[in-house]
Each structure stands twice: as C-alpha cells, then as structure tokens.
Amino acid sequence: MMEIIESKHWIEWIITIAKFAFAFVPILFILLLIPMERRGAGFIQDRQGPNRSYIKIPYFGRIRLFGWVQNACDGTKLFFKEMFAPAGVNKWIYMLAPAIPFAIVLISPCVIPWFAPMVFEFGGQVIKIPGMTVDTEVGILLLFGLSSLSAYGAVLAGWASKSKFSLLGGLRTSAMTISYEVCLGLCLMGMLLLAGTFRIDEIIAWQDANVWGIVAQPVAFFCFLIAMIAETGRAPFDVAEGEPELVAGFHTEYGAMQFGLFYMGEYSHIGINSILVACLFLGGYSIPFVSMETVQSNLGISLGVLCGVCAVAVLAFLHLLYRYARWYKTCKASNKEVILREYSLYKILGWCAVVVFAVLGVLSAVFIHPEVQMVNGEAVYGIGVALGTALIQILVLLVKAVFFCWVWIWVRWTLPRFRYDHVMHLGWKILLNIAILNLVVTAIAAKLLGGN
Amino acid sequence: MLALIYFIILAVIAVGGALCVLFARHPLYGALSLVVSMLSLAGIYGLLGSPFVGVVQVMVYAGAIMMLLTFVIMVLNGARDSRTPRFDKVSLFVFPAVIVLGGLLGVALVSTPFAFDAGTLRGSVALTSATLFDTEASGHGYFILFEAVGLLLLSAMVAAVLMAKRRLGTTDETEGGEN
Numbered sequence: 001m002m003e004i005i006e007s008k009h010w011i012e013w014i015i016t017i018a019k020f021a022f023a024f025v026p027i028l029f030i031l032l033l034i035p036m037e038r039r040g041a042g043f044i045q046d047r048q049g050p051n052r053s054y055i056k057i058p059y060f061g062r063i064r065l066f067g068w069v070q071n072a073c074d075g076t077k078l079f080f081k082e083m084f085a086p087a088g089v090n091k092w093i094y095m096l097a098p099a100i101p102f103a104i105v106l107i108s109p110c111v112i113p114w115f116a117p118m119v120f121e122f123g124g125q126v127i128k129i130p131g132m133t134v135d136t137e138v139g140i141l142l143l144f145g146l147s148s149l150s151a152y153g154a155v156l157a158g159w160a161s162k163s164k165f166s167l168l169g170g171l172r173t174s175a176m177t178i179s180y181e182v183c184l185g186l187c188l189m190g191m192l193l194l195a196g197t198f199r200i201d202e203i204i205a206w207q208d209a210n211v212w213g214i215v216a217q218p219v220a221f222f223c224f225l226i227a228m229i230a231e232t233g234r235a236p237f238d239v240a241e242g243e244p245e246l247v248a249g250f251h252t253e254y255g256a257m258q259f260g261l262f263y264m265g266e267y268s269h270i271g272i273n274s275i276l277v278a279c280l281f282l283g284g285y286s287i288p289f290v291s292m293e294t295v296q297s298n299l300g301i302s303l304g305v306l307c308g309v310c311a312v313a314v315l316a317f318l319h320l321l322y323r324y325a326r327w328y329k330t331c332k333a334s335n336k337e338v339i340l341r342e343y344s345l346y347k348i349l350g351w352c353a354v355v356v357f358a359v360l361g362v363l364s365a366v367f368i369h370p371e372v373q374m375v376n377g378e379a380v381y382g383i384g385v386a387l388g389t390a391l392i393q394i395l396v397l398l399v400k401a402v403f404f405c406w407v408w409i410w411v412r413w414t415l416p417r418f419r420y421d422h423v424m425h426l427g428w429k430i431l432l433n434i435a436i437l438n439l440v441v442t443a444i445a446a447k448l449l450g451g452n
Numbered sequence: 453m454l455a456l457i458y459f460i461i462l463a464v465i466a467v468g469g470a471l472c473v474l475f476a477r478h479p480l481y482g483a484l485s486l487v488v489s490m491l492s493l494a495g496i497y498g499l500l501g502s503p504f505v506g507v508v509q510v511m512v513y514a515g516a517i518m519m520l521l522t523f524v525i526m527v528l529n530g531a532r533d534s535r536t537p538r539f540d541k542v543s544l545f546v547f548p549a550v551i552v553l554g555g556l557l558g559v560a561l562v563s564t565p566f567a568f569d570a571g572t573l574r575g576s577v578a579l580t581s582a583t584l585f586d587t588e589a590s591g592h593g594y595f596i597l598f599e600a601v602g603l604l605l606l607s608a609m610v611a612a613v614l615m616a617k618r619r620l621g622t623t624d625e626t627e628g629g630e631n
Contacts, residue, residue, distance in 0.1 A: 004454070093484075137577050141507040148515030152487070155519070159480060159526055167526065174523045178516060198577055 011122050011383065012129060019133045022114055026105050029271030030264050032402070035071050037267075037409050044413040050074075060345040061338055081256035086161070089253065093160035098251075098258045100153035101265030108146045108272055110134040113201040115285055115393040116292055120386035121373055131201055131285070131390075139199040140192075143276065144185065147231070151177035153265065154233070154240060154250045161253035169249030172420060173233065173240040179427040180230040186435035187224040190217045190442040191280055204284035208291075213281035219438045221281045223431050228273045229411060230427065232266060236415040239423055274404035275397065282400045285393035295392060299385050300368030306392055307361030311354050318350040459499055465492040474550075477538055479525045483518060490514045504577045 008016070042049025053070040054062035063069070085094055113131035120127055136142065151173055158170015191213050192198060195206040207213055214221045230237040241249025251262045278284060287295065295302045325343050328336045370385040418426070469489030476482040490513045497506035584594045 136503055138503045138507045141504070141511060145507050145510035145515055148511060148519070151519060152522075155522055155526070156484075159522075171523060171526055174519050174526075178519055178523075181516065 009122065009125065009127055012127050015118070015129050019114075022112075022133055023106050023109055025114075025275075026109055026268035026271040027264070029274075029401075029405070030267045033267045033270060033405055033409075035067050036405065037412075038071070039067050040406070040409040041413045044410070061341045063342055063345060075260070078257055078260040083256050083258060086163075086253050088162045090160040090162065093156050094253075095258075097153050097157035097160055098254065098261035098265070100156070101150040101269065102153075102261045104146050104150040104153075105265055105268040105272065108143055109275075111136065111139050111142050111200060112272075112275055112279060113204065113284065114397060115390035116204075117201065118386040118390060119380060120383045121380045122383050126380055131393075137197075137199055139197075139201075140188070140203075140276075140280075141198055143272075144181070144188075147269070147272075148177065148181055150265070150269065153262070157254065157262070158250040161250070163253050165246045165248075165252045166250050169240050169246050169252070172246075173250060176230060176233070176237070176240060176423060176427070179424060180227045180431075183223060183427060183431045183435050184227040184231060186432065186439055187220040187227060188280070189439050190220045193439070193442055193446055200279050200284070204279060204286055207283045208286040212283045212288075217281070217438070217442065219434060220442075223435050223438070224281070225277065225407070226431060227427075228277060229408065230423070232269050232273060232408075234266070234270070234408065235412045236417050237423055238417065239420045270405060270408050271401070274401040274408065277404050278397060278400035282404075284400075285397040287392070287396050292389065293379070296370065296381055296385055296389055297372065297379070299370050299381075299388050300365050302392060303368065303388060304361040304365030306395070307357045307364065311357035311361065314350050314353045314357065318347065318354070321346055321350065455499055459496065462492040462495045462499065465489070466496065474546075475538060480522065483521050483525055486521075487514050487518045490518070502576070502580075504580050 005013075039049040039051070049067060050070040051064050051067040053073045054064045055069055057063055085091065110133040115131045117131055118127075118129040132139075134142075154173040155170045158166040158168070158173065161167070191203060194216060195203040197203065197206075203213075207216075210216065233240050238249075239245075241251065246252070251259055254262065286292075321343055325340060325347075328339055328343075333339070368388075370381050372379045372381060374380070466489050469485045469487075469492065472485030473482045473489065476485055490509060494506040494509040494514070497503070497509060584598060
C-alpha cells in the first residue's frame with residue numbers, strides 16, 4: 001500500500017483526486033441546460049417561456065433570475081413528490097431502470113480531457129498530470145461503451161412498466177440506439193484514422209498541430225452530429241417518447257424523481273455529447289491561433305485577455321438589459337415598475353462585475369510574470385502557471401461545449417419530428433452509407449498523402 | 453495485492469451472473485445477468501492488462517449484442533415466458549456439458565503454473581493491432597482470418613435479412629447486426 005502512495009508526489013495526489021470533481025460537470029450542465037432549453041424554446045417560438053416564479057428580497061422586490069427560480073421550483077416539486085409505482089409493474093427493475101442512465105452519466109466523463117497535460121516544477125521535481133481522470137489508451141472507446149449501456153435504462157423501464165406504450169417506447173429506443181451507434185462509430189473512425197490514436201487528448205493535439213476536425217472531416221462532422229442527436233433521443237428523433245403516438249414512451253408510468261432521473265440523465269447526456277463533439281471536431285481545449293507555449297510564457301496577459309472577454313460578455317448582457325428597460329419604460333405593461341426594480345439589481349451586479357473583471361485583468365497583466373526553468377531542454381513553469389493555463393483551457397472547452405448545447409436546443413425546436421420508419425431509413429440507408437464512404441475516402445487520402 | 457482483491461470481487465460477480473443466467477426463470481432476467489457477467493469479465497480483462505479487449509467486450513457484447521437480445525426477448529414476450537420451468541428436458545444435456553467443461557477448466561488451471569504480473573500490458577491497442585494486422589511480425593494468418601470472419605458475418609446478416617423478408621413479405625427495419 002505504501003509504495004502506491006509514495007509513487008507520486010503529494011501535490012500530484014491532490015490534483016489527481018481533485019480531478020474526480022469533473023465527474024459532476026455534466027450534472028452542472030443540467031442546471032444550465034434546463035433553463036436554456038425552456039427559455040430558448042420560448043425565444044424560438046416568440047413567447048416568454050417560464051419565468052413567473054420569484055424570490056422576494058427587500059428593496060429590489062421580485063427577483064426571477066431569468067427563469068432560474070421557476071426551474072428550481074419545478075425541481076423541488078419533483079424531488080418532494082411521492083414515488084408511485086402502478087400495480088403490476090416489476091418492482092425491482094422499475095426502481096432500478098431510471099438509475100442506470102444517470103449512473104453512467106457520472107462515470108462517462110472520466111476519459112474526457114479537460115486541459116492539456118500539466119507539466120510543472122514543484123519541490124525540485126518535474127510533475128506531469130494528464131487532463132483526464134482516467135488516463136487510459138482506449139479513451140474514446142470507453143466513452144462509447146458506456147453510452148451504449150445507458151440505453152438499458154430506457155429499455156428496462158419500458159419493459160418493467162407493463163404498459164404497451166412503455167414497451168413500444170423501450171423497443172424503439174433499443175432499435176434506434178443500435179442503428180445510430182453503428183453510424184456514430186463509423187463517423188468517428190475517420191477522425192481516429194487521421195490522428196492515429198484512441199486517446200482524446202492526442203486527437204486534440206493532432207487538431208492543434210494540423211487543422212480542426214470540422215475542417216478535416218466536414219462530412220463526418222455532420223453525420224456525427226445527426227447520429228449524436230438521434231442517440232440522445234431528442235426531437236426530431238424522439239420517436240422513443242413521441243407524445244402523439246406513445247403518450248410519453250418509456251417513461252409513461254414514471255413520476256416524481258424517477259421521471260426526474262430520466263430527465264436529468266437526458267440533459268447530462270447532451271452535456272457529455274456536446275463536450276465530446278467539441279473535443280473531436282472543434283479542437284477541444286486548444287485556443288485557435290494561439291499555442292499553449294505562448295499562453296504559458298505570457299500568462300499574465302492571457303489571464304488579462306480572459307478577464308477582458310468576461311467583461312465584454314457582461315457588457316453585452318448589460319446592453320440587453322438597458323434595451324429591455326428602455327422598452328418597458330415606454331410600454332403599457334401593468335407590472336413595469338416591478339420589472340424595472342428587478343432590473344436595477346441586475347444592473348448594479350453587472351457594473352460591479354465589469355469593474356472587478358477590468359481590475360483583475362489589468363492587475364494580472366501587470367503583475368504576473370511567470371518564471372521559466374529549463375529542464376532537459378523544455379521550458380517548465382511553476383504550479384501557478386500550470387493551474388492558470390488549465391483554467392483557461394477548461395473555460396475554452398466549456399464555451400465550445402455550450403455552443404453545441406445550443407445547437408441541440410435549436411435543432412429540437414426548429415425541425416418537425418420524424419416518423420419511426422423515416423428515422424430507420426435515414427440511419428441505415430443514408431447516414432451509414434455516407435459514413436462508410438467517408439471512411440473509405442479518408443483512408444485512401446491518408447494513405448496517399450502519407451499519413452499513418 | 454490490490455489486483456487480487458479486485459480480481460476476487462469481479463470474479464465473484466462474473467460467476468454469480470453466469471449462474472443467474474442458468475437459473476433465471478424469465479429470459480429477460482437471464483439476459484440482464486449475462487450483461488452483468490460480461491461487464492465484470494470486461495473488468496477482469498482490464499485487470500489482466502488488456503483494456504482494449506475489455507472495452508470492446510463492453511461495447512460489442514454488453515452494448516450491442518445484448519441490446520439486440522433484449523430487443524428480441526421483448527418482442528417475443530409472452531405471458532408464458534414468466535412461467536418457464538427452471539429445469540426441463542434440455543437440462544439433461546446442459547448439466548453434463550457444464551460439469552465436463554468445468555472439470556476441463558479446472559484441470560487446465562491446476563496444471564498451468566500460476567505466475568501472474570499485473571503490471572504487464574498484454575492487450576494494449578498497439579499490441580492487439582500489431583498481432584492482428586502487422587504481416588511482418590505475425591505472418592498473414594490473423595489478417596486473412598479477420599477478413600474471412602468479416603465476410604462470414606456479412607453473409608450471415610444478408611441471409612438473415614433475406615429469410616426475414618421472405619417470411620414477412622415486408623421490409624424489416626430492425627434487422628441487422630453490429631457489423
């Protein structure tokens with residue numbers, strides 16, 4: 001036991017254990033995605049979306065936080081509802097089924113690299129820490145294996161509910177998972193062929209050195225995106241829970257937090273898939289046009305730019321607020337006093353944030369000058385620089401992932417639903433063929449151009 | 453030491469799952485126990501230094517093939533399925549086979565020297581691909597075998613589709629393997 005503990009420096013152990021916290025990133029994505037989806041749907045359908053619940057605080061009045069309070073209320077309601085099982089269900093499997101997708105969501109982020117491998121000097125030795133929680137060479141295959149398991153949740157739920165609608169939903173889920181996973185794997189193969197590895201961090205390094213995957217493999221990217229959306233089982237591919245046909249598909253008989261687990265599992269699945277697409281085709285944590293060495297040697301300025309970007313984002317938010325406020329002042333809405341009062345809080349917070357970001361940015365640009373040491377001909381920095389770079393890279397990855405989350409929502413509320421046979425036709429007869437063709441062409445091109 | 457503890461946990465789950473497949477009354481429970489058994493087998497593969505084989509086990513067997521199997525079980529789900537007797541005439545053939553196989557395995561295990569180093573990589577990606585496809589190192593045996601198995605699976609799939617089509621008279625979209 002002792003030799004395992006002593007094989008690593010204590011700071012390495014701390015960071016390695018701290019990386020387990022990344023397992024909760026998809027769960028945090030739920031907090032972002034559910035309000036984003038409901039208000040996004042409202043935005044696309046030209047309505048307000050759910051934003052009526054509020055917290056009452058002194059002076060500023062009713063604070064609605066752009067619909068977050070409403071979602072918190074809905075979540076709390078689900079949490080405290082009675083767990084109810086209809087008569088005749090298969091108790092054990094009925095209880096177990098919602099936990100499967102959610103448990104897998106907690107495991108699957110283990111192979112996603114959140115930052116480039118950290119190399120830093122600490123206590124007289126050079127320490128290397130990989131960006132993913134589980135540093136394995138099978139990388140992305142593990143992710144695919146796990147995500148193929150998560151369909152068992154829906155299938156078992158459909159079977160255990162002893163309802164015809166649920167059973168049909170479960171059947172459709174299993175059929176769709178199998179058909180679209182084939183396509184997903186084949187689209188991925190082109191990218192793996194170019195990078196010559198299963199490790200996601202090496203795929204990102206390849207994209208950093210050459211071009212982003214979306215440029216190198218545009219056809220695979222679109223097939224991959226379609227298959228991904230189909231695999232999460234969302235509209236326009238939500239035949240498994242199509243409301244007009246199957247009531248609610250496999251979770252017809254579920255209520256309270258059991259339904260909530262399915263719901264959360266779906267949204268975290270979207271989060272993981274967005275991160276995956278960002279890693280495979282959008283360069284993951286790599287910053288376009290800026291190499292990691294540049295970031296590290298000018299860490300102060302890089303952090304300053306990061307703070308500047310945050311400040312500009314807050315300014316854009318303030319601009320929106322001021323426009324809304326001006327519109328409310330002229331309109332005849334009966335509650336405009338309340339809303340303007342609420343907005344004044346956001347304005348104060350926004351301006352404070354702008355000032356804080358600006359001060360932080362200037363301070364870091366002026367005062368942070370990393371000291372470089374040369375070890376074996378490589379520039380090695382201290383732990384502060386390594387953590388700062390990791391922070392920038394995590395933020396870059398998350399921004400790319402959130403963009404794809406928006407694509408998911410956008411597609412869902414724009415396109416009409418496919419019929420079941422159309423989905424199967426698309427999967428087996430169109431997407432699969434395109435993916436195979438793409439793979440063959442990529443292989444020939446890579447061979448001719450002298451790749452591995 | 454740590455590897456041994458993991459191995460014992462996984463082995464108990466794997467053997468328990470396999471026994472449940474034998475004794476389960478409902479086919480779906482059998483399929484589920486098989487999935488559990490396969491997952492812990494994948495864990496054992498990883499413990500033996502072959503993470504690639506383990507992950508392929510999860511992806512192909514637990515993910516795809518067992519999913520197809522549950523699909524079939526659910527389609528053929530009848531009321532009598534839940535009253536399938538635990539032992540019937542087929543068991544007369546199954547049990548001697550299981551006992552003989554167990555005996556053979558036991559003899560093989562006892563007769564081989566039990567030296568095991570958990571640190572070595574036996575089935576890494578590079579090693580597996582070199583064994584399968586590097587014609588200079590391992591001759592062309594595995595390469596041709598691999599292609600032949602691929603062709604065999606393809607022809608089996610085509611035959612299955614044709615048979616299903618002839619019987620139903622319509623196209624069956626759910627047909628097709630993980631190939």
